[in-house]
Amino acid sequence: MITAVRTPESVADAVGHAAAGGRLMGGGTVVMAQVNSGSLGSPEIVSLRRAGLGGIGVDGALARVGATATLTEVEESPELAFLRDAVRSVASPTIRNQATVGGNLFVPQPYGDLAVCLLALDATVEVAGPDGSRGAPVDVVLANGVAPGEVVTAVRLAVPAPGTWFYRKAMRRKLNSAAIVAVAAVVETGGGVVTSARIALGGVAPRPVRAASAERVLIGRPLETDVLDEAGRAARADIAPFDDAYASAWYRTRVLPVHLRRAFLG
Amino acid sequence: MASQVVNLRVNERSREFLAAPGTPLLSSLRDALGLMAAKRGCAQGSCGTCTVLLDGRPVMSCLVAVETVDGASVRTLEGVARGGDLDEVQSAFLEGFATQCGFCTAGMIMTAEALLDRNPDPTRAEVVEAISGNVCRCTGYGPIVDAILDAAARRRKEDAAARRKEDIAARWGTADIAATPGTADAAARRRS
Structure with missing residues (x-):
């Protein structure tokens, strides 16, 4: 049962309502779904729609x-x-x-x-x-x-320099489906080898995680198939995969190196 | 906190109604305003049959807390036909047998209206992406995509006819010799 929906018009008011225990809501795609299913854990909602936080x-x-x-x-x-x-x-x-x-x-x-x-x-x-x-x-x-x-x-x-941004998401359909594995990365190269790497993974842990083990494999080496396969296998040390309706933990672990490689080489 | 008075501009009419805390826009449209086109399917934002245009953009009305959009402009399927005439999207759905069981139709048409407002000449892939949040439980996506492409073609033809009519009017001071009577009027009505 929702007893109040606040729509504060300033950040200070939003903070005040949040401090009083209201559940913050951005666009409502998660919170309102919980309202509709009766599973929202708070009787009060604080919408940020008019708090001046757009743009x-x-x-x-x-x-x-x-x-x-x-x-x-x-x-x-x-x-x-x-x-x-x-x-x-x-x-x-x-x-x-x-x-x-x-x-x-x-x-x-x-x-x-x-x-x-x-x-x-x-x-x-x-x-x-x-x-x-x-x-x-x-x-x-x-x-x-x-x-x-x-x-x-x-x-x-920081907007990454041209050619240094990589993204790939494996899903069950081409559109409108959750991640089996998502790979996002900023990787810089110089003299044909990787000079810096930040790789993040989705779908393979309870929250987005850095693939630090994969990053270490890449530093100082070229972005080539065998190096990326090695990095993908190393990334298995960084994940805590789960079973859900989209894929099993086993499957996510199995295909992670493939999609990590494809994030860079297509 | 008690129910609040909410004002919305719905299908170009000012409407005022009461909403209990946390009421979805969908429920206000159906229960307070009697606009039954938008359907309650999943109530989770997954099916799209509750799609309406909020300030010109398609949204899942089941996920909009109506108190937070006080003063906004809403367009539903009831506001699409003008003067009793179906518009191009509605006509194309009807004639292309794209309504099928009808449960997704209101959402599909509103999504299509928003797409065509922004992109009058979409590719098939763009149509498929646009309706990717609208589930057809008959799985009859083929006729739906065909109908939206057909509607786009009809609308471009009408807009071209309207432009010809305006050109003639600008040049000769009269619009009486429009090439296709009727269609140009419909396009002009839509744009007004």
């Missing part, structure tokens, strides 16, 4: 994406064109008109493909709380969430 700003290679910017807005942003394929792999266009960037950080795996991308991008999450604002690394937010009473207001990221 995408880009200054050079640095982008700041408001927490309530929709996935459609990211998809249509010329400056964030590198994310277009990844965003289009998320749900349907209709859901993308509603789902928000901030909300995507808190959806359970195997959903949350944009969060996987933000992990690979080493994004910074802007968080407002009763004691002011702070920036938090996205991996910390994905691992620990934010404190009660805190509100994610934006994410900041």
Whole structure:
């Protein structure tokens, strides 16, 4: 039973309602589904729709994406064109008109493909709380969430240099399906070998994870089939896969190296 | 907290109604306003039969808390036909037997309207992507995709006819010699 839906018109008011125990809601694609099924754990909802947290700003290679910017807005942003394929792999266009960037950080795996991308991008999450604002690394937010009473207001990221962004999502259908394995990566090369690598995986753990073992395999070596196969096998040390309606843990583990390789070589 | 008064512009009419906390837009449309085209299928955002246009964009109305969109503009299937005439998408669905059992039709048509508003000449792949959030329980996607492509062609033809009529009017000060009477009027009505 929902007793109140707050629609604060400022971040300060949103923080106040969140601190009082209201469940934060971005686009409603998760929270309203829980309302409809009677499984929402809170009687009070705090919608961020009017809190002034929308919009995408880009200054050079640095982008700041408001927490309530929709996935459609990211998809249509010329400056964030590198994310277009990844965003289009998320749900349907209709859901993308509603789902928000901030909300995507808190959806359970195997959903949350944009969060996987933000992990690979080493994004910074802007968080407002009763004691002011702070920036938090996205991996910390994905691992620990934010404190009660805190509100994610934006994410900041560096747009990767051309040719350094890689994304692949394996799913049961070509459109509108959750990740069996999602791979997002920023990998720089110089002199024919990898000089830096950040690889994030979705669908293979309770939350998006860095494939640190795979990253170590790649450093100093060329992006070639046998190296990537070795990195993909190494990445199995970084995952904690689960069974669900989309795939078994066994299957996810089995195909991870294939999709990691294909993220880079197609 | 008690129910709230919510104002929406629904199918170009101002509507005011009461909503209990957490009421989905879908429930307000059906129960408060009596607009029964949008259906309750899954209530999880997975099936798309509740799709309506919210400020011009298709959304799953079951996932919109209606109190949070006070003042917004909503378009439902009831607002598509003008003056009793089916529009191009509705006509193409009807004539292409794309309605089948009918349960997904309201959502399919609203998604198609939004697609064609933004992209008058979509490819088949673009149509398939646009309706990827709309489930057809008859699994009859072929006729639906065909109908949307057909509707796009009909609308382009009408728009071209309307443009010809406007050109003639601009040049000669009269629109009486439009090439295809009727269709140009329909296109002009739609754009107004």
